[in-house]
Amino acid sequence: MVHKHAFEALDRTMSDVFTDGRSIRSDVPFGGKVFVFGGDFRQILPVIPNGTRQQIVCASLSSSYIWSKCKLLRLTKNMRLTIGADSSDMDSIRDFAKWLLDIGEGKLGDDNDGEAIIEIPDDLLITDSSDPIQSLIDFVYPSIMQQFRNPGDAKEYLSSDSICQTEQMLDSFQEGLYSTENLNALKISGLPNHRLVLKVGVPVMLLRNIDQQKGLCNGTRLKITFLGKRVIEAEVISDGNIGTRVFIPRLNMIPSDKKIPFEFQRRQFPLSVCFAMTINKSQGQSLSKVGLYLKDPVFTHGQLYVALSRVKTREGVKILIFDADGKPTNKTSNVVYKEVFGSL
Template sequence: MKDIFTCDLRTNSKLPLGGKTIVFGGDFRQILPVIPNGSRQEIVNASLCSSYIWSNCKVLTLTKNMRLSVLASNIQETTTFAKWILDIEGKVGSLNDRETTIDIPDDILIVDSTDPIGLLIEFVYPSIVENAKNPIYFQERAILAPKNEVVQEINERLLKLFPGAQQEYLSSDSLSQADFVHDNIDETLYSPDILNGLRPSGMPIHKLVLKVGVPVMLLRNIDQKSGLCNGTRLRVIALGKRVRKAEIISGSNIGNRTFIPRMSLTPSDKRIPFIFQRRQFPLAVCFAMTINKSQGQSLSKVGLFFRQPVFTHGQLYVALSRVKSKDGLKILIFDKDGKLTNKTSNVVFKEVFGNL
């Protein structure tokens, strides 16, 4: 990577970044850089506060929770809730380091064991059949979970409830021809069925099932100027054979309509010992999404589903802080025996706060 301490020919400066003023925006309470299979130290070392340029940065601290203040009807309750969210992540020097157990208040818990997942769905998506054609309905609602497999389960359940005929789109998967030449890979060992079954992070699944009106998430950057970025949420308007017509429901381009084509995608997951290509629409159903994918979003109704607890720094804080008011939050927690509980784990790497 090019050295950041380089001479800028236009300014004749040897200061960092040529003497230009650069604003870095972020929150170290949130999820740190994702390092696949990375250790705690590797994750912390990849953070900006561990960079050699950090000593040249001036830290400006924001003090007001603007997301919560938007719909603040009860100022005292909002202030208390905002403080509780901050305390979840742990104050500098506190005992809340690495993994600790958090008690969740009863008023935001799902406590009925008859059909707890159904109650969580009903809280976030009440009268979903009646609102299936309402473009505003899905803009600020989501169920969040730490892991993809739980998200997939919730999405499949809601897709079945959603009215209308479903349409399946199958990907075309193939091994990279370069692997055969350079690595002497036996193509017969990797049949299409094996490739179809792979679900690398950030890639669309082999069998994508959609219905008109369903919310989806874009998995690749297509046109950043038009708001078509990785993580953008859309609502399906029409289903064709070669393209999907969709309407943007998140970000600054809400209401814009666009066509999403099939794309040839290659996973970056280094755990897969070969290179393969998947041609598929870069979309995923997103009634539910992972906590990591929810970063940056503001939602009025949030359901948190912890079948398993969070597993890295900042996930619980991010999940709790997506909502605009305490009334818009419900949490469902299972213990290791699959029973309802009011306790969940939180993970904090407090050394990232050391230089703040």
């Protein structure tokens, strides 16, 4: 998901630092240093706000001048599915892995350019017609829902919002427009809400990088174990640091959303209640169970592939799809920009 400009800027910087214009040919990338890129072009490409298909593909590393100088090494075994699996299940695992690859490469459904309607196998669908949403919740969160019902009072945390000191002096009209009440009402992606209500046992997601060595990165999932006045204790429940107890402080956060015509900061715990997450946010996660709720179809390259490939077993995924009339269905859209594979 990294924009190609980031790699190209690094290439020019490394060339300036290590070659000094004399010791090595200018056509050797990164000043002669070896770099290893890891990724999968079947997954979500760089996010370009309001970008077109052409802009998204053009922003990918495979569209950079660096790509022609790269040596491509392919990984051919789905380790997420095969590790710890019984030998008797290998045939079904291989079939599921191939089905995932076909979705990622756009080989299923009609030969539409960029988007195709595909059918989902019946064993992956939520079939309870009485209350399909509740069936999806019961499939994914049985243990968490049980903990959430434990006795205990919820605690409310309110943020402190203010205009950044870098902003120019505001007149009386602007001061009223950007009042504390208006700042508190803003709900921005990547920023915790002004009013944060938490309870011991509730799953949350970290919204900022705090300590990467301990696994406290943007997107890390945790479970609340203690709610203090100035600090929150939580237990990591994702990635490689499962079970680690950590303390989360309040942070000053400034949103990067360019749609806001001014800068303000919010002092709040960088947490968001995480009974669900977006497909983009789930990229990189390995989960035992995934319930995919598709009220609306996916809208960009690789989203369906990412959502379905988070699980360790075929039995670990269930999908709830609604059609335009709000009725459960077994068909959904799969968006794949095949031109991104052209240079692979």
